[in-house]
Every structure is written in C-alpha cells, then in structure tokens.
Amino acid sequence: MAILPFDQLVQRIFFNLAYVNINITEACLEDFETLLKGSAEAHGHLCPGQVIGVRMAMLGCELIGLEEPAQLPQIKSLIVYVEIDRCATDAIAFVTGARLGRRSLKFVNNGIMAATFVNLDNGKAFRIRARDTSREQVSSYAPDLPDKHEQQLAAYQKMPRHVLFEVQAVAVDVPYSDLPGPTRFKSKCESCGVIIRDKRELYKNDQVLCRICAGDSYFKGRS
Numbered sequence: 686m687a688i689l690p691f692d693q694l695v696q697r698i699f700f701n702l703a704y705v706n707i708n709i710t711e712a713c714l715e716d717f718e719t720l721l722k723g724s725a726e727a728h729g730h731l732c733p734g735q736v737i738g739v740r741m742a743m744l745g746c747e748l749i750g751l752e753e754p755a756q757l758p759q760i761k762s763l764i765v766y767v768e769i770d771r772c773a774t775d776a777i778a779f780v781t782g783a784r785l786g787r788r789s790l791k792f793v794n795n796g797i798m799a800a801t802f803v804n805l806d807n808g809k810a811f812r813i814r815a816r817d818t819s820r821e822q823v824s825s826y827a828p829d830l831p832d833k834h835e836q837q838l839a840a841y842q843k844m845p846r847h848v849l850f851e852v853q854a855v856a857v858d859v860p861y862s863d864l865p866g867p868t869r870f871k872s873k874c875e876s877c878g879v880i881i882r883d884k885r886e887l888y889k890n891d892q893v894l895c896r897i898c899a900g901d902s903y904f905k906g907r908s
C-alpha cells in the first residue's frame with residue numbers, strides 16, 4: 686500500500702469515519718482526535734497501534750482517576766507498565782506522559798499487547814489487554830473500506846471498549862527502588878568498580894556485581 690502524507694492520511698481516515706457514521710461514545714471525540722493526531726505525529730505515522738494505544742491509555746487513566754496525567758501534579762502519580770515494544774506503546778507514552786527517563790514507564794517484555802496503569806496516590810491499578818479476537822472483527826465494523834489497514838484504523842476507533850479490551854483490576858507492588866525521584870540506592874561492583882543504581886546489582890559468590898560482570902549481559906565484548 687502506498688504511504689500517504691500524514692495530513693492526507695488523517696483527512697482520509699476522518700472522512701471515512703464520517704462516512705460510516707461512527708459514534709465514539711466513551712470518550713470526547715475532540716479529545717480523542719487531538720490525542721490521535723498528536724500521537725501519530727510523535728510516533729511518525731498513523732497506524733492501528735496508535736488508535737489502540739490512545740484508546741487504551743484514555744481508558745486506563747479514566748479507570749485510575751487521572752484526567753490530566755501528563756500535567757503536574759498528576760504526572761507524579763502515574764506509573765505505566767507496558768508489555769510490548771510496538772506501535773501502541775508510543776501512543777500510551779504520548780497520552781499519559783509516562784516516560785522511561787522519568788521512571789514512570791516500565792517495560793516488561795511479555796510480548797502481549799497490554800498495559801497496566803497505576804495511580805500511586807490512590808493505589809488503583811488496571812491491566813488492559815487488547816483482545817486478539819478484535820482483529821477478527823475488523824471487517825464487520827468497517828465493511829465499506831477498501832483495504833485492511835484502513836479497516837483497522839476505522840474499526841478500532843468504532844469498536845466498543847469491551848470488544849476491543851479486556852480490563853482487569855489488579856494490585857501492583859511497585860518496588861521502592863523503581864519509583865520516580867532521586868536515586869535512593871547505590872552500590873559498587875566489586876569486580877569492575879562501576880556504580881550501580883536502583884538495586885540493579887546481583888550477588889554472586891558473596892560478591893556484589895554489576896550485571897555485566899555477573900555474566901547477565903546483552904552484549905559480548907570484541908577484541
């Protein structure tokens with residue numbers, strides 16, 4: 686499929702939405718449109734993952750009682766665990782303001798299109814998973830659109846939440862060492878001397894070691 690310029694793509698999808706008379710009931714349409722446009726710009730393209738991610742993040746924030754998660758003071762209350770590193774994850778980060786560098790975005794590599802939204806202030810947490818069955822229902826929600834990609838873009842906006850998502854109330858014990866804020870824990874690798882922050886050290890043969898010295902490394906040195 687030819688890749689359209691971003692503005693044309695947005696125009697086309699919203700035209701298609703109007704055409705099939707889509708009514709997004711749960712969220713304010715204007716807010717959703719603004720968020721989707723911003724998220725697609727930040728991500729680099731408009732894709733079904735942006736639609737799913739924006740809706741998932743809006744629902745997650747609503748469930749834990751945050752209306753302006755990306756603004757102070759609410760930005761300090763939110764932790765989001767994402768379970769996949771694909772398109773929707775960028776949309777979730779965009780909508781919520783959760784960021785890896787702020788320690789508010791946690792990546793748990795489960796390979797599942799799911800995220801858990803935690804409000805540190807009231808303890809509420811909900812895990813939301815995009816249902817695999819929603820993919821099979823795309824054509825019935827946008828039968829008039831010409832190709833799969835556009836069908837997905839339109840259908841994921843139109844599907845009721847319960848068709849698109851499975852929602853579970855959960856409890857998340859966020860470790861103290863994983864919280865945002867200043868570094869609370871530091872140790873020193875007894876082999877190479879590097880400083881290890883946030884309790885990421887390992888203990889091996891009665892030694893405190895960084896993960897590289899402990900052999901738990903994602904790379905190999907080359908000579």
Ligand SMILES: [Zn+2]
Pocket residue numbers: 728730731732733734735772
């Ligand atoms: Zn994408």
Ligand SMILES: [Zn+2]
Pocket residue numbers: 874875876877878879894895896897898899
């Ligand atoms: Zn070391």
